[in-house]
Amino acid sequence: MPLPKTIDFNEWFVIVSFILSMIIIFRLPNRFPLSVIILLSLFASVIARLCDHLLAGPKFDFYDLMDTGKYDLFDLFTYFLYIPFIYLFIYFYDKWRLQGVRVLFYIIICTFIGTTFEWISSLFKVFNYKTWEISYSFTVYFVIQPITLLFFEFIKKHHKSYDN
Amino acid sequence: MELVLFLNFTILLLLLYCLINKKLHPLESIFIILIVEFIISTYFAIVTVNKEFIEISNKSYLLILFRVHEVITLPIIILLYFNGYALLKTKIMKWFSNVLIIVLLILIEEVIKYWEGITYLQWNVWRSGLFYIFLVLTTSVLLKAYSTILRKEERNINATS
Numbered sequence: 001m002p003l004p005k006t007i008d009f010n011e012w013f014v015i016v017s018f019i020l021s022m023i024i025i026f027r028l029p030n031r032f033p034l035s036v037i038i039l040l041s042l043f044a045s046v047i048a049r050l051c052d053h054l055l056a057g058p059k060f061d062f063y064d065l066m067d068t069g070k071y072d073l074f075d076l077f078t079y080f081l082y083i084p085f086i087y088l089f090i091y092f093y094d095k096w097r098l099q100g101v102r103v104l105f106y107i108i109i110c111t112f113i114g115t116t117f118e119w120i121s122s123l124f125k126v127f128n129y130k131t132w133e134i135s136y137s138f139t140v141y142f143v144i145q146p147i148t149l150l151f152f153e154f155i156k157k158h159h160k161s162y163d164n
Numbered sequence: 165m166e167l168v169l170f171l172n173f174t175i176l177l178l179l180l181y182c183l184i185n186k187k188l189h190p191l192e193s194i195f196i197i198l199i200v201e202f203i204i205s206t207y208f209a210i211v212t213v214n215k216e217f218i219e220i221s222n223k224s225y226l227l228i229l230f231r232v233h234e235v236i237t238l239p240i241i242i243l244l245y246f247n248g249y250a251l252l253k254t255k256i257m258k259w260f261s262n263v264l265i266i267v268l269l270i271l272i273e274e275v276i277k278y279w280e281g282i283t284y285l286q287w288n289v290w291r292s293g294l295f296y297i298f299l300v301l302t303t304s305v306l307l308k309a310y311s312t313i314l315r316k317e318e319r320n321i322n323a324t325s
Contacts, residue, residue: 002214035314039191042198046205050235053205058213058220059227071209158190160321 002072010066011074013124014081021084031091033161043151044086045079047144055132062132066125078126085114089145090152107145114141166279167225174232177240187250195310196246199303200239207295208234217287226281233276241269242303262300269296 004011032040052075055062065075089110098106115138121127122134156162186193211217220230245265252258270293276282 033317035191035310035317038310038313039194039198042195042202046198046201049202049205053209054231054235057209059222070214071206076206154194155191160318 002068002070004067004072004074008067010125013121013126014074014077018077018081018084021081021088025084025087028091031094033159036155036159036161037087039155040086040090040152041083043148044082047148048079048082051140051144061130062136063130064128085117086148089148093149093152103149107142107149110145111138111141114145166281167229170229170232170237170276174237174240177237177244181240181244181247184244184247185251186247188247189311189314191314192307192311193243193247196243196303196307197239199306200242200299201235203299203302204234204238207299211287215286217285217291219283219285221281221283223280226279229279230276230281233272233281237272238269241265241272242300245300246303246307265300266293266296 052065054060056065056069061069065078066072067074093103093106096102096106115134118127118137118141119134122129188196208218212220221227242265245261249258249261252261270289273282273292274289277284
């Protein structure tokens with residue numbers, strides 16, 4: 001896996017964003033068992049990895065991640081950046097016990113937040129769009145966030161700590 | 165024709181998974197799928213994009229076939245393997261199943277190569293075999309660790325309730 005030639009803006013952006021978001025998470029009271037946190041973290045990384053693999057890979061190549069079109073070490077770090085975001089997304093969904101139309105509002109607001117963060121990332125050249133547009137990302141987040149909630153509901157159904 | 169055959173094979177595997185008696189906890193199955201997806205997509209990105217050891221076909225139907233293989237077929241085979249492995253009692257059967265899964269994964273890759281879905285540039289079948297051994301071993305070790313965490317949590321919940 002190639003290393004970046006120089007640690008410039010995009011690498012610093014990933015490092016600083018990850019550290020800041022982890023600080024926020026560690027300051028929150030622990031809400032989920034470790035096995036659930038592991039699954040949520042894996043889910044976040046795998047969904048991001050698969051989207052990039054299929055959309056930014058050869059033949060389609062809608063965009064590049066970081067400095068090169070290749071899969072470098074900082075591409076891998078980028079996937080860890082999704083973990084705190086999905087954790088916070090699920091954390092507040094669970095804490096506020098959202099139901100009905102409130103879930104829809106929550107998804108729309110979080111989709112806007114996600115898209116805005118991606119737009120900021122693209123300004124720092126974390127994403128280098130070729131034929132991709134930020135509006136497409138909005139749709140992708142709009143699909144993935146309900147799937148994430150369904151995934152969490154699936155976990156709740158099968159984990160003993162959620163038995164009532 | 166190749167794509168249709170491969171899709172039918174994948175659907176067959178999915179149906180098989182739905183119908184078999186599952187030995188693993190549903191969260192363990194999800195864990196396997198996620199781990200395998202991450203390792204496989206990373207591996208194929210390295211060998212096809214970074215190092216260009218393997219070339220994926222330009223024909224769209226073969227590209228779709230290869231992506232289905234990466235994202236659905238391989239993880240479901242590994243999941244079926246771990247479910248079957250939990251049912252096996254004797255060491256010989258377990259050892260035999262380990263060999264069988266590696267041979268099966270290599271065979272599927274050979275079929276895709278025969279259909280020209282992929283072309284080996286500076287690669288050979290033994291390297292793929294080594295990767296599949298690594299994939300099964302890594303997944304097995306990580307699954308063991310995850311199962312321990314899950315069982316411990318369940319024991320704690322049972323003890324407190």
